[in-house]
Amino acid sequence: MTPPQTAELASTSTDWPATDMMVDSATTASASISAVDRAVDIAGDADRAVLARELSIVVPTFNESANVAELTRRLGEALRGIAWELVYVDDDSPDHTAEAVRQLAQNDARVRVIQRIGRRGLSSACVEGVLATSAPFVAVMDADLQHDERLLPAMLQTLRRGGLDIAIGSRYVDGGQIGEWDEQRATISRLATRVSHAVVPAALKDPMSGFFMIRREAFMDRVHSLSALGFKILVDLFASGTQPLRFIELPYAFRARHAGQSKLDSHVAWDYGMLLIDKLIGRWIPARFVSFGLIGSAGVIVHMAVLAALFKPGLVSFQLGQALAAAVAMVFNFFVNNLLTYRDQRLRGARLLRGLASFMLVCSVGAVANVGVAQFLFSHEQGWVPAALIGIVVAAVWNFATSSFYTWGRRSG
Ligand code: GDD
Ligand code: MN
Secondary structure (H helix, E strand, O other), X not given: OHHHHHHXXXXXXOOOOHHHHXXXXXXXHHHHHHHHHHHHHHHHHHHHHHHOOOEEEEEEEOOOOOOHHHHHHHHHHHOOOOOEEEEEEEXXXXXXXXXXXXXXXXXXXXXXXXXOOOOOOHHHHHHHHHHOOOOOEEEEOOOOOOOOHHHHHHHHHHHHOOOOOEEEEEOOOOOOEOOOOOHHHHHHHHHHHHHHOOOOOOOOOOOOOOOEEEEHHHHHHHHHHOOOOOOOHHHHHHHOOOOOOOEEEEEOEOOOOOOOOOOOOOHHHHHHHHHHHHHHHOOOOOHHHHHHHHHHHHHHHHHHHHHHHXXXXXXXXXXXXXXXXXXXXXXXXXXXXXXXXOHHHOOOHHHHXXXXXXXXXXXXXXXXXXXXXXXXXHHXXXXXXXXXXXXXXXXXXXXXXHHHHHOOOOOOO
16 A cells, blocks of 8 residues: 555655654655546546547458458558557357457457357348447458458548448449459359349449448447348448438459458358348348248259159159158258258257257148148138148248247247
8 A cells, every 4th residue: 555655665764753754654645645546547548548449340250360460460550540449250260260369459459359159141240240349430341351451541531521421442433443353253243233223222333342431320220120141231231221321432442362262152142132132021021031932942842853753653652752752852941941041050060960850840840730721721612722822821931930940049030
């Protein structure tokens, strides 16, 4: 404690009379306490000032351990004079990206990581990253250095001036470049852009961009209506909410990936389709149900093919053939749904087998319900076609609702 120390110093350093010393040490002690208080206050203010970031940067990562140090360094350079924080949202990458970020965070308190386990998805990672930060402006960018971090100060400057909600790094306005893309990738991107205009304003030149800065309030206004499906968070943002986003596109040159590999695969196209469907009709029918239904229809074809292969040549009775075909179709449906409908929380390993068992159980109940409902309607003077179709719809809704809960562990679509 301070007072005894001061008294001790005073008593050793002077030969003042005892009473004086008492008074003196008391004054010194109180003086030094208030000095300490003041110092703590000042330090506290300084800390708080540092903590009050103006800009949060959210970077989704999957297997980007070789890029995070370089990106962090470049951001530090590009953002001199700006109070920023950086959050990586990593989906438990096997290359230990999260661990690499934690090491960086040991040297820089502005950096941190959110590590999600058993989850996948670029958009949902961005949403969760934004929600974990607090600055009035939030930027989203990739970890692979394809997005030019030197554009960030200009984006911030534009938003600070007011009147706009979002500044987008764009490859398709004057001065922008798509970089070293092959013709096929460029065509796909152009096609995806054209299709997106069903849900985003046509004036937006680069809705596929994953590089932008948004005012927090504008984000929070629409966060509850985001689909957070797949790769295209910007399309999602533009197609959600009641107020249109006031935007500007700033040109930049899309660079080559620094290290590692792109995560863009053919499933991304399915996710994109689901996002568009969700934006168009999701209010009435969940996109996952559409996905489930489409795969279910493919399952019917599988069923008929198996039945034809077994029953027609007389290998099995109709009843056995029908039962085997139903089982094969269920297995087919389970794996394809796991791959596409529930890509963001795909079951693997032991959970895969448990999931298959619960899915087959759920669908068996669905099949019984299907036959029961159809039979009931048919015996009540309904035509055989509507009776059968309603039976199928009832079973599909049951299968979807129950398996989304028991098999893939979701509470809602
Ligand atoms: N957390 C998380 N989860 N991050 C992911 C996931 C995921 O499932 N999949 C990809 N990412 C991260 C990557 O690690 C990278 O930082 C960023 O998201 C973009 O992924 P890339 O694999 O580099 O995608 P790309 O280069 O094909 O796509 C880019 O170009 C598009 C424009 O055509 C991205 O910038 C897109 O956002 C952009 O729309
Ligand atoms: Mn990339």
